[in-house]
Amino acid sequence: MSDGRTLGQLLAQRGVSRRAFLKYSSYLASLMALPPAASRAMAEGLAKAPRQSVIWLSFQECTGCTESITRAHSPTLEDLIFDFISLDYHHTLQAASGEAAEAARHEAMAANKGKYIVVVDGSVPVGAGAIYSTIAGITNQQMLEETVKDAFAVVAVGTCAAFGGIPHARPNPTNAMPIRRLVKDKPVINISGCPPIPEAMAGTLAHVLAFGNVPELDSHGRPLAFFGDSIHDRCYRRPFYDKGQFAESFDDDGARKGWCLYKLGCKGPVTYNACATLKWNGGVSFPIQSGHGCLGCSEPHFWDMGGFYKPVSAPSDEVGPLAAIAVAGGAAAGVAAGLVHRAAKVKAKAAHTTVTVDDLEKTS
Amino acid sequence: MTAVDLLALARGPLFQIALVIFAAGVTLRIVEILVIGRRPDYAEARQGAVLSGVSTMFTRSIPREGMFRRNPFVIVSGYIFHIGLFVVIFLSAPHIEVWRAITGFAWPSLPTPLVDFLTVASIAAMLVVLVNRMRDPVLRFLSTFQDYLVWAATFLAFLTGYLAVHHMLLRYEAMLAVHIISVEVLLVLFPFTKLMHTFTLFMARYYTGATFGRKGVES
Amino acid sequence: MDPLEHAALSGTDEAAMAAKAEDSPLAMALLREISAALADYLETGETAVIDLKSLPMLDADRDALADLLGEGEVTATLNVAGESEVRETGYAGVWWVRHFGADRKLAAEQIEITAVPEILLAHRDDIAAAADRLAASLKTDPPEPMTTLDRDTHHV
Numbered sequence: 092m093s094d095g096r097t098l099g100q101l102l103a104q105r106g107v108s109r110r111a112f113l114k115y116s117s118y119l120a121s122l123m124a125l126p127p128a129a130s131r132a133m134a135e136g137l138a139k140a141p142r143q144s145v146i147w148l149s150f151q152e153c154t155g156c157t158e159s160i161t162r163a164h165s166p167t168l169e170d171l172i173f174d175f176i177s178l179d180y181h182h183t184l185q186a187a188s189g190e191a192a193e194a195a196r197h198e199a200m201a202a203n204k205g206k207y208i209v210v211v212d213g214s215v216p217v218g219a220g221a222i223y224s225t226i227a228g229i230t231n232q233q234m235l236e237e238t239v240k241d242a243f244a245v246v247a248v249g250t251c252a253a254f255g256g257i258p259h260a261r262p263n264p265t266n267a268m269p270i271r272r273l274v275k276d277k278p279v280i281n282i283s284g285c286p287p288i289p290e291a292m293a294g295t296l297a298h299v300l301a302f303g304n305v306p307e308l309d310s311h312g313r314p315l316a317f318f319g320d321s322i323h324d325r326c327y328r329r330p331f332y333d334k335g336q337f338a339e340s341f342d343d344d345g346a347r348k349g350w351c352l353y354k355l356g357c358k359g360p361v362t363y364n365a366c367a368t369l370k371w372n373g374g375v376s377f378p379i380q381s382g383h384g385c386l387g388c389s390e391p392h393f394w395d396m397g398g399f400y401k402p403v404s405a406p407s408d409e410v411g412p413l414a415a416i417a418v419a420g421g422a423a424a425g426v427a428a429g430l431v432h433r434a435a436k437v438k439a440k441a442a443h444t445t446v447t448v449d450d451l452e453k454t455s
Numbered sequence: 456m457t458a459v460d461l462l463a464l465a466r467g468p469l470f471q472i473a474l475v476i477f478a479a480g481v482t483l484r485i486v487e488i489l490v491i492g493r494r495p496d497y498a499e500a501r502q503g504a505v506l507s508g509v510s511t512m513f514t515r516s517i518p519r520e521g522m523f524r525r526n527p528f529v530i531v532s533g534y535i536f537h538i539g540l541f542v543v544i545f546l547s548a549p550h551i552e553v554w555r556a557i558t559g560f561a562w563p564s565l566p567t568p569l570v571d572f573l574t575v576a577s578i579a580a581m582l583v584v585l586v587n588r589m590r591d592p593v594l595r596f597l598s599t600f601q602d603y604l605v606w607a608a609t610f611l612a613f614l615t616g617y618l619a620v621h622h623m624l625l626r627y628e629a630m631l632a633v634h635i636i637s638v639e640v641l642l643v644l645f646p647f648t649k650l651m652h653t654f655t656l657f658m659a660r661y662y663t664g665a666t667f668g669r670k671g672v673e674s
Numbered sequence: 675m676d677p678l679e680h681a682a683l684s685g686t687d688e689a690a691m692a693a694k695a696e697d698s699p700l701a702m703a704l705l706r707e708i709s710a711a712l713a714d715y716l717e718t719g720e721t722a723v724i725d726l727k728s729l730p731m732l733d734a735d736r737d738a739l740a741d742l743l744g745e746g747e748v749t750a751t752l753n754v755a756g757e758s759e760v761r762e763t764g765y766a767g768v769w770w771v772r773h774f775g776a777d778r779k780l781a782a783e784q785i786e787i788t789a790v791p792e793i794l795l796a797h798r799d800d801i802a803a804a805a806d807r808l809a810a811s812l813k814t815d816p817p818e819p820m821t822t823l824d825r826d827t828h829h830v
Contacts, residue, residue, distance in 0.1 A: 099799055100803075103799070103800065103803050107754075107755070108754065108796070108797065108800045109797035109799060109800050110752065110754040110793050110797070111754050111755040113792060113793045114752075114754055114755055114758055114773050114782075114793060115755065117723075117771075117773060117782045117784065117793075118773055118775070118781045118782045120725070120782075121725050121727045121728060121781075121782045121783075121784070124725075124728055127721070127722065127723035130723070131792070138799070171755055310457065310458075311457065311459075321626075321627060323627070324622070332567070333567060333568075334566060334567060334568070335548055335564060335565070335566040335567035335568075335570075337548060337564075353548065353549070354548065354552060360627050360628075360631075361459070361462065361627060361628040361631065368728075373775075373776070373777075373779055374779065390459055390628075391457060391459045391460065392459055392460070392463045395463060396463065396466075397466060397467070401556070402549065402552040403549075403631065404549035404550065404552050404553060404631075405466075405552045405553050405555070405556040406466050406467070406470040406471070406474075406553065406556050406557075407463065407466040407467045407470075408467055408468075408470075408471060410470065410471060410474055410556055410557050411556070411557055411558065411559060413471055413474060413475060414474055414475075414478050414557050414558075416475075417474065417475040417477075417478035417479040417482070418478045418479070418482045420479050420482075421478060421479035421480060421481065421482030421483040421486070422482050422483070422486050424479070424483045424486075425482060425483040425484065425485065425486025425487040425489075425490065426486055426487075426490055428483065428487045428490075429486065429487045429488075429489070429490020429491050430490060432487070432490075432491050433490065433491055433492075436491075
């Protein structure tokens, strides 16, 4: 919890100098492609910021997002974010439980009114009176409303919170909603991904702390610094796509040569995330580098895009049988229509009488 | 509604609807023509009709010399965009994946730069034929709303496809959705408009060739 | 003076340099950028940072650039939230800065064009805090200097 002291003062007490802020900021500036001046401003901003109260709400989720952010790889540099925030409520990580945990949430909300950040992972079920998921005797929807009311901003981490994710997949039995559909009067930052990249979460929080504002977002509410380019745009296999060299299966010659995985259903062209540049597990690799197409986990409708192995250009549903039925139906209708026309022709011929000059004279 | 929603719609239900209208409509019209058939010709044939019919289907693809000389630029343009259409539809990698989804069959694709070049050439060629249609007084007089409609639908399919592949104007997912929808419009228009000439052209040529053949006339 | 010319004059084998330029167009492009940044610094005092990690650099490019820039007089190792390393290159005012995260994994790598990289300077706030601490410790006997070990105990 914040006690009025700045992060600079707090860390100085532990013998951590301002250099740590500079270093952390150059690290983030490199991740977020910020200009050098912004990096210095970020270091100053972070040092002058109070420790940020964060309330983390977990709804319909799998805890993978929490796993991801706590695996930001190092106990040194990358973990500095945990010194910058005060995680006042997180029902999986906190020591307190039951009423004590809820009391901590209320206390943090009261002490940091208008200043705390709410991080949400998981979607919120609103079907059947929102009773599909409850915590501490209240529904997720109630807890969200109550907690967000006095927040400074909301950060929806993970695809479930950002776009509905797995719970929102057809037929969406719980009527799961993304956070942006439910929170209208506060800024909501989406950091999608299943799970999101830990550096994207840390970098976004650090931006809010250092500059006191919401970073620039794309049309889906995601920070442009991490979601500005598609996987395809930054993919090292892109030259193969441009040349039209594609792997046809996961074990053919093309796959061995590292050709483009478009035909094997890679969703890179329609997926915006930083995997191709930041990579995973501390920069070791990312799916395409490991030989598998991008699943498109950071996009809306992640689960309803028609299967992981369907190319983005192909229809998402099964259409072969439908086309066959349409052809058969069309053929049957064509035969029927043809026969009707023929019958009409025969009838017209039968009704035809030869007109003579006499007939014409009669009528005139 | 976001671009991703639109893309999901375009790749899902809209594609199914368009495919059914196209496949059923085109089959209906072709079968109907075949079932109605031709008036029987009781005269003794001078020579075989079938061979003459089949050969006419192809020989008429070559322009008459006189016609060609009168307006070579426009005729070449016509060829370019028709060949472009064929290559783009059947030999570009993303489209082969659509064919695979519908028919279960796939075949090798042409290199992307080649398909790209033909697309640009086709777009230019389509502009040439449009300008020609609007400048030539006879052609302009003969043109109906439908002529412009099918031109626009075909042109948009080409243009949006090119823009999507090159990530121009809109983000890829948005332009891809627009492209797929523009093709779906083309598919829906197909059985109801002169776009049917894709198939009926060859039937008409066969009938003409066969008739001439029976009469012993070179066609 | 253009640093490329300078390098040629100061005895670098011109043929070797040409060979390197062919090997790594990226290193040569960076060298030109550094040269322009140095000129700017002299003229306006504007410092510059080139982020190497955001460039599609291969090890060969990095080696070529390191060879082209050479070694300077100063090398500093910092122990701040993990290790960091500041090296002066063969061109005064051009610094190669590397920040490491856990397991000595490279977290950031930059070329800085400045008199001295900011991270080497003690921040005014840190100096103020140090002055207070020192003054306070002089009042109580004996003075207890803070060790760098303390910073490793700050974990969540």
